[in-house]
Amino acid sequence: MKGVFITFEGGEGAGKSTVARRLAAALQTSGQEVVLTREPGGTQGAEAVRGLLLDPATQLTPLADTLLHFAARADHVARVINPALARGAVVICDRFYDSTMAYQGYGLGVDKAAIVKLIGLVGLIPDLTFVLEVSESTTKQRLASRGNAADRYELMGAEVMARIAAGFHEIALTEPARCVLVDANAAADAVFARVAALVAERLGL
Ligand code: TMP
Numbered sequence: 478m479k480g481v482f483i484t485f486e487g488g489e490g491a492g493k494s495t496v497a498r499r500l501a502a503a504l505q506t507s508g509q510e511v512v513l514t515r516e517p518g519g520t521q522g523a524e525a526v527r528g529l530l531l532d533p534a535t536q537l538t539p540l541a542d543t544l545l546h547f548a549a550r551a552d553h554v555a556r557v558i559n560p561a562l563a564r565g566a567v568v569i570c571d572r573f574y575d576s577t578m579a580y581q582g583y584g585l586g587v588d589k590a591a592i593v594k595l596i597g598l599v600g601l602i603p604d605l606t607f608v609l610e611v612s613e614s615t616t617k618q619r620l621a622s623r624g625n626a627a628d629r630y631e632l633m634g635a636e637v638m639a640r641i642a643a644g645f646h647e648i649a650l651t652e653p654a655r656c657v658l659v660d661a662n663a664a665a666d667a668v669f670a671r672v673a674a675l676v677a678e679r680l681g682l
Pocket of ligand 1: 489515516517546571572573574575576577578580581630631
């Protein structure tokens with residue numbers, strides 16, 4: 478039995494977590510076993526790495542940052558994602574390796590070919606990836622309305638953020654069989670409806 482692996486990607490305030498939660502609930506209601514998880518994180522060790530990565534006080538070079546994301550990912554894939562897929566579950570992950578390519582590769586200038594090698598080493602490719610896109614003004618509004626302290630990545634400047642957004646866009650266009658670009662400026666209900674329709678159409682769920 479082989480499950481299905483769905484990932485949600487995008488910049489800050491794109492609404493990934495909300496739509497991922499709604500999709501998980503809808504698939505659960507239809508009788509699927511669903512594992513909803515996130516990166517960085519998803520296991521005890523990877524959540525500890527997440528704390529370090531998001532802490533604004535942490536100082537890391539872009540390469541060290543990249544390797545820590547992959548350390549967390551290797552643990553998460555081996556302990557949670559692969560076993561769930563082997564049981565036949567639907568695994569929904571809030572961010573996965575496209576975030577490393579966009580943030581550390583496009584955003585922070587880490588060698589993209591090296592990131593591709595690390596992706597190969599972990600060895601798991603999503604069946605379907607939603608890349609949620611929002612305008613700069615929507616991002617600002619949504620981050621401001623959250624009101625919590627900015628994490629280490631949210632403190633990166635506008636130029637880095639623009640490179641990350643362009644990176645996500647390029648990734649989605651380069652891999653149309655796996656990735657779908659979703660305009661996430663729309664109301665949450667409309668974004669969810671589009672995602673649910675695509676999951677039905679592409680995966681038959
Ligand atoms: P989020 O789960 O609230 O989106 O926060 C995770 C942060 O970590 C977000 O700013 C993006 C960043 N990140 C990377 O820089 N590289 C990665 O590979 C992943 C998974 C996340």
